[in-house]
């Protein structure tokens with residue numbers, strides 16, 4: 001790239017841009033040597049000029065597998081500079097109403113959300129519903145049925161653990177689930193770490209609860225297209241969560257997944273999220289453009305101790321993408 005210099009100060013454009021960007025650059029970048037400032041340069045400047053807000057549209061509270069209460073979660077997000085926030089508990093919307101109140105206390109814009117456990121080609125895919133009407137009865141019934149499946153699965157998982165000599169795991173996991181209707185593998189993992197079976201959450205998910213490993217029980221979630229329809233029925237936008245986290249080796253790679261999601265009526269995809277490495281921000285940005293999907297951003301925050309990225313530390317979306325919030329009144333101040 002040829003650099004232009006300011007004729008008066010002699011500062012070259014690249015340096016000026018880097019200075020402008022510095023306050024907005026996420027700490028997350030520092031961790032990855034593969035990050036190149038060239039990747040973001042002018043596009044980021046234009047987004048800063050056009051749009052100032054920090055959005056985080058994926059987070060969990062104690063209503064699902066997060067460790068913070070709704071008030072603590074919203075206070076933390078606000079303290080870290082989040083302007084537009086969604087609570088997206090797994091298969092559960094009981095936290096939405098209190099979260100909206102807390103967001104207002106902190107002057108944060110808020111949209112109702114949920115992360116729905118879904119199924120595509122035999123694998124679990126997570127679909128975030130954003131700006132949903134949490135009072136929609138069809139959606140509420142759908143979520144209630146998914147939560148029932150969670151309990152049944154958890155009991156079966158307990159039985160699978162017992163088969164390999166690890167007893168009391170179902171009861172142990174339930175003791176970690178503040179919402180008895182919403183038990184997740186995360187609660188199992190916390191129990192297995194705290195009871196000394198594993199040294200870390202990463203170790204748990206490496207050794208247990210996936211195909212071929214002890215504690216595994218096949219998922220039976222909603223088909224991807226049914227989830228998308230349920231979200232649309234509640235007036236929301238369906239966003240494919242953390243696409244880089246799925247093993248798409250046998251299903252056409254990320255391209256195959258995003259194509260199927262788009263053809264099923266999906267609206268958007270998380271481009272910037274904690275599960276993605278910087279090269280994936282570009283990869284999924286390109287795929288979002290290819291399939292005309294809106295772009296979203298979310299930390300997938302679960303806990304101050306477990307999350308890889310802090311609120312406010314993710315980079316902004318490239319202005320070459322259309323944000324999922326582009327026409328939301330809650331995001332109007334972003335474009336002021």
Ligand code: AMP
Nearest residue numbers: 065090117183184185186201202205302
């Ligand atoms: P479930 O929805 O019950 O199948 O559990 C999925 C949850 O497990 C995700 O939402 C994450 O919170 C958590 N999880 C999955 N993989 C990992 C991992 N490798 N390390 C930590 N947590 C994980």
Ligand code: MN
Nearest residue numbers: 060065186302
């Ligand atoms: Mn989770």
Ligand code: MN
Nearest residue numbers: 115126241242
């Ligand atoms: Mn997820």
Ligand code: MN
Nearest residue numbers: 058060115300
């Ligand atoms: Mn999540």
